[in-house]
Amino acid sequence: MGDQRNTRYPGDVGLAQDRILVPNWRNLTLTQGVRPTASHDLPGATMARLIRNSQGQYARRSVPGRWGVYKGEITVNGSRLMGYIARPPRARVPATDAGTERSIFVNSKGKVKSPTRVVNLGRPRILLVSIPKAEYRPILQDPFEAAVASARRNVADLMASQLAENIRHQGYSPSGRLETIIGQMQAASARGEYKQGGRACPGAVPS
Numbered sequence: 001m002g003d004q005r006n007t008r009y010p011g012d013v014g015l016a017q018d019r020i021l022v023p024n025w026r027n028l029t030l031t032q033g034v035r036p037t038a039s040h041d042l043p044g045a046t047m048a049r050l051i052r053n054s055q056g057q058y059a060r061r062s063v064p065g066r067w068g069v070y071k072g073e074i075t076v077n078g079s080r081l082m083g084y085i086a087r088p089p090r091a092r093v094p095a096t097d098a099g100t101e102r103s104i105f106v107n108s109k110g111k112v113k114s115p116t117r118v119v120n121l122g123r124p125r126i127l128l129v130s131i132p133k134a135e136y137r138p139i140l141q142d143p144f145e146a147a148v149a150s151a152r153r154n155v156a157d158l159m160a161s162q163l164a165e166n167i168r169h170q171g172y173s174p175s176g177r178l179e180t181i182i183g184q185m186q187a188a189s190a191r192g193e194y195k196q197g198g199r200a201c202p203g204a205v206p207s
Contacts, residue, residue, distance in 0.1 A: 003138060003141065004138065005135045005136065005137060005138070006135065006136045006138065007133055007134070007135050007136075008020070008133065008134045008135075008136065009132075009133050010132070010133075019082075019130040019131070019132070020130070020131050020132070020133065020134050021047075021084075021128040021129070021130055022128065022129050022130075022131055022134070023036075023042065023127070023128050024125070024126050024127060024128070024129070027086060027125040027126055027127055028127055030125065031066070031067035031086035031125055031127070032046075032050075032066055032067065032069075032086065032127070033063065033065070033066060034046055050069050050084050050127065050128070051084075053068060053069035054069045054070050054071040054084055067086040067087055067088060067089065067125075068086070068087040069084055069085070069086055069087065069127065070084075070085055070087055071083070071084055071085070072085055074126055074129065076126075076129055081129050081130055081131065082129075082130045083126055083127070083128055083129035083130055084126075084127045084128045085124050085125065085126055085127060086124060086125045086126075086127050087120075087124060088120045088121050088122030088123060088124060088125075089120075089121045089122070090118050090119065090120055090121065091118070091119065091121050092116045092117070092118050092119075093116060093117060093118075093119055094114050094115070094116055094117075
């Protein structure tokens with residue numbers, strides 16, 4: 001809300017008091033199978049798991065396709081920031097596929113061997129980056145003002161509709177009710193209990 005950018009600091013946004021973690025949903029979905037909740041937040045216990053994984057603690061039964069996680073510095077727009085990063089899976093491949101020139105050889109048992117090398121099957125991907133403050137554009141201001149203006153335009157119609165419904169519920173028409181009131185006023189005036197242009201005088205005796 002507001003007419004200019006809003007700045008939020010740790011503690012104002014999120015639970016952490018020393019940092020604001022900004023998620024990269026595309027990488028979270030690709031490497032962790034994590035999607036945002038309806039409130040655009042991390043699902044419950046996800047952050048705790050990422051912290052454990054970055055400390056080398058993994059569940060005994062791992063989820064197929066889920067990448068490992070480590071904590072380290074990354075470069076974002078020229079700035080070095082701390083963050084949680086997904087480590088790509090690793091595999092052993094022939095050394096020639098890894099860019100070496102070594103050829104096939106025969107070991108001491110007479111078996112033909114090809115040198116191998118462990119390589120990453122992809123590149124590290126940023127999951128969450130830690131920033132000291134966050135700036136928000138006031139994207140809700142215009143929709144809020146439009147909603148208020150729409151409500152103001154419709155309030156008269158809503159009140160008239162509700163009044164008509166209340167009158168209908170009482171079982172009489174507005175014109176009939178008005179005639180009844182006028183008749184009662186005229187009768188009171190004839191008895192001296194009401195003076196047109198003035199106020200009713202309960203208990204007044206005609207002169």
